[in-house]
Amino acid sequence: MENNANMFWTGLSPDEAREALVNKDKSMRDKRMSLKDAVSKFINDGDNVGIGGFVDVRQPIATCHEMIRQGFKDLTLSFQSAGMAPEYLGAAMILNPEKCNIKRIELAYWAHEGFGLAPGWRYLAERGLIDIEDWSNYNMSARFKAGSMGLPFIPTRSPLGGDIKDTSRTKIIDCPFTGRKIGVIPASNPNVSVLHVQAADKFGNCIIRGTDCTCAEIAMASAHTIVTCEQLVSHELLCSNPKDVMIPFAAVDAVVEVPYGAYPGACRRHYWFDGDHIRNFLGLIAPIVKGGPTDALKAYFDEYIYGVENFEGFLQKVGVKDLLAVKALEMQNCERLA
Amino acid sequence: MENNANMFWTGLSPDEAREALVNKDKSMRDKRMSLKDAVSKFINDGDNVGIGGFVDVRQPIATCHEMIRQGFKDLTLSFQSAGMAPEYLGAAMILNPEKCNIKRIELAYWAHEGFGLAPGWRYLAERGLIDIEDWSNYNMSARFKAGSMGLPFIPTRSPLGGDIKDTSRTKIIDCPFTGRKIGVIPASNPNVSVLHVQAADKFGNCIIRGTDCTCAEIAMASAHTIVTCEQLVSHELLCSNPKDVMIPFAAVDAVVEVPYGAYPGACRRHYWFDGDHIRNFLGLIAPIVKGGPTDALKAYFDEYIYGVENFEGFLQKVGVKDLLAVKALEMQNCERLA
Amino acid sequence: MTASTDYTAQEIIVVAGSKILEDNKIVFVGTGLPMVAALLANRTHAPGLIPVFEAGAVGPPLRHGLPVSVGDSRTFTGASYVKGLNAAFELTQRGFADFGFIGGAEVDMYGNLNSTMMGDYPDGYQTPKVRLPGSGGASDMAASCERTILIVPHDKKKFNQQVSYMTSPGHLDGSPGARQKAGMQGKGPYRVITTKGICDFEEGSNRMRLIHTYPGETVESIQEATGFELLVSPDVSEFPAPTVEEIRLIREEIDPNGVFVKRVAK
């Protein structure tokens, strides 16, 4: 609030975002690498990180686990509505703020809808450990969209009337054509975005099933993008109907095949939510908000994140039974022959 | 130019466009009707008509023929780049300005790329018979986009620097966030839009193959939309992959199955251009630009448009040979098993 | 149409919400009880109701079970149109959404909602006493749906003279044309559904006004639970108890696992 009302850029300014793309190698080349390498290469301390997905749908969970293993400092997280991605990152900060540190969050919503509120959010916010900038889902989506369009701002009616306009960098102007009031909000151009999608080719072309969320806009707005995917397939198959491609290769820097990469969240056509895993995890953080001990949360991190080499190690800990169960649930939502 | 530099709304103002939608029956109901009824019901004298397609791709030719048969007065035509749609409408005005009358054109381009310049355009413009407002392709597309988003304007960098900003209703403002100059252009909300697509269901959900052009934005921006389609299919088939749907039913008012409805232009997966028919038609107008007689053009209209009941009658005049030829050409561009 | 004698506060909210939804209208559905109410309306008097979910689904038949998220796979199967958040909110900003259906943690007499924070605003914005999830799409719906239906549990602490933070603007300060003057679109809050009754907003003053009391409640008991002076409609009436069939639909077909409709006895 103190400074949100004044204008400043987090991530890249519009001119910097343009220059980043102009100077980038945008060729159609093989971008496959390990998630370890992708996180180490493209996520730097101090970055503004755009997070894809929506609440617990298609969140880049595997990438968040890897970020936690490598540690991060002074990050700004930018998203519309998120669930387990910031919950993991935030819990890592609760346990060890030296190793994992979030400086600021620009968001519309952090909770888990049917699975409950976000204790990590309450902990960080109520203790004043992070800068907060509230927006709405459309505000944040439109900010990424402005960034993806190469515009410094975009008009929207959403911030009119309420308090969001006063606690964010929104400005209310008189429309140059109608004279009526309208909101204008600054573009968001993250340094890097982290996304999970259903399918990609090695060049980074991506297919998304179900909601696109705001993933394409985030990727196009960011200077760099790390994509994890359920299936890495041939360019010919992926682009057999080019209109299915939601993110073009030129917007992507790293492609990593990570099956179940959004688990315990959901990924259309592949798996539904693991509500028990999510609720259990939230239950480990909730007592800490009220001053309780961190032991149980630490044990989870030691077993599931720090105690494994990579996301496949995490999935091994989760076990086949739970993975098959969420797969079976999704097959009921969206029946398909293999 | 005289008044383009001052602000006024053609079609609907943003507030009127909102009210039109609010008061409209947006239910999922059967919208099939004859093209005759659709044109008679939804296109009124004085309307701003948004025209879909791009140059000679997926232009709503069948609808333009029907408009000519019924006559039109004081229309404003709005499009990015168009070819045969305004060429037919403009030629009808050359022949009989009492019956068919265009008042104004807001456009980026009117010609035929590889098939040549547009003599209808030269005739109307050079004689000062219509108001002209020049934009660029992105300007016009973005104006429809702003209209479809419910915004009164949208920023774009395109009009900066050149003369378009001075002959259109563009304004150049200082960006409220960067302080740098940026263009803002007013939304376009046509009274009615006319579009041709590959497939639709009876509710008006539309699938577009190849370029979307700016069709979805035009449909969503307009108060009413007439869709002609190559194939009218069941709702279940059309929406079997909902992500293929580019225009949702609520934006559409009339659905008419018109095979070859963009002929002699092209329609991906169905037929390629009939270059000979296009060039022949342009050749009938070209001499009139230089003051030549209108007989040959009149003969074309009498035979192909006024002399037939509907577009199927036109296709019968064209004949099977030419229709099969353009179909065969497209099968080379885009091979598919039926 | 036997009246149920065994229903919970959340269940009557769902029934009330569903009855307000008109057939063949487009309703932008927020997460939680609004989803259950939209499903109930669809299964009863409004088979032509068209739900829109902010994650992008337009017009799904919702035959695969209750979504637990507005981005849930269950909202997409059979939908007419699926894009992402920008597309859904642009539809709304354009005027396609007849109703928006939203919840909040706190409401004032003009239908302004808070789902951001409890505490000392503006000074304590960065250190809230209780940090709530945030707007999500609620403020977008409030700003751009033609009419909004609000769901707020009835409690003196939640029906306040002034909300801690105005996340989702309603009738603002209630003055005539306040929304228009602020640059907003739409007619704003239309109904408030609480755990005790149903309110509309008085024309002119734009103040919350009781129009229906639930069985077991009175005008007085509801005023007692409200932190501001509630207007009362001259035609105030009792809202009928849900029918046995409505409760069966909710419990057995729509939310059999109690994802949103908790089985706390009334």
Add this chain to the structure above:
Amino acid sequence: MTASTDYTAQEIIVVAGSKILEDNKIVFVGTGLPMVAALLANRTHAPGLIPVFEAGAVGPPLRHGLPVSVGDSRTFTGASYVKGLNAAFELTQRGFADFGFIGGAEVDMYGNLNSTMMGDYPDGYQTPKVRLPGSGGASDMAASCERTILIVPHDKKKFNQQVSYMTSPGHLDGSPGARQKAGMQGKGPYRVITTKGICDFEEGSNRMRLIHTYPGETVESIQEATGFELLVSPDVSEFPAPTVEEIRLIREEIDPNGVFVKRVAK
């Protein structure tokens, strides 16, 4: 690499255009000769060239014949990404297009192009002497591609001190930072390919400068055909005649029907 002795003015334009395009770069391709040049580059030194067409296709392999329109079906088959005009221009405005390749009917010494009208501007804007097709996407490319390559037939009436109408802004008045001051992005015009030679723009003055003369032309013959004073690079050199193989590719494989490359003898 035998030099051709039988090529047309349009053919050498195509060859010159193709040589300027760098491999693995993204080029926004306007209609006409730029399409032929992009195809030739792709078939020769730049197999990794990524064409973008304003109607929406990104990165098509272009193996189904020469498109006659930038919205042609032939631009879509095998593309990596296909949306519509807004998406293509937004990519460009964002900074994805390394080069834009455009034509015009008239150009000035700062690379400002006209494709709107000939006549008395501004007074005669509504009654032009000759009405041209209009900007199409040219002014968008001029405003937002990082660098632009211009194609203009060389003729004293077309290389003018001042263009009738500035459709596609180049270096504007040539003053340092003129584009930035106008709010524009990108470095602006990079090369001008004419029917007589190739120009760049002098650093500092941003004035058009001859760098290559085609066979049969001299600095003098080109200045003679130019309506303003053309600067001449100290390193001005002859552009080699197209090779037999380049001409064969254009005539037999790329544009066998002479859609854009007309068979008028030089």
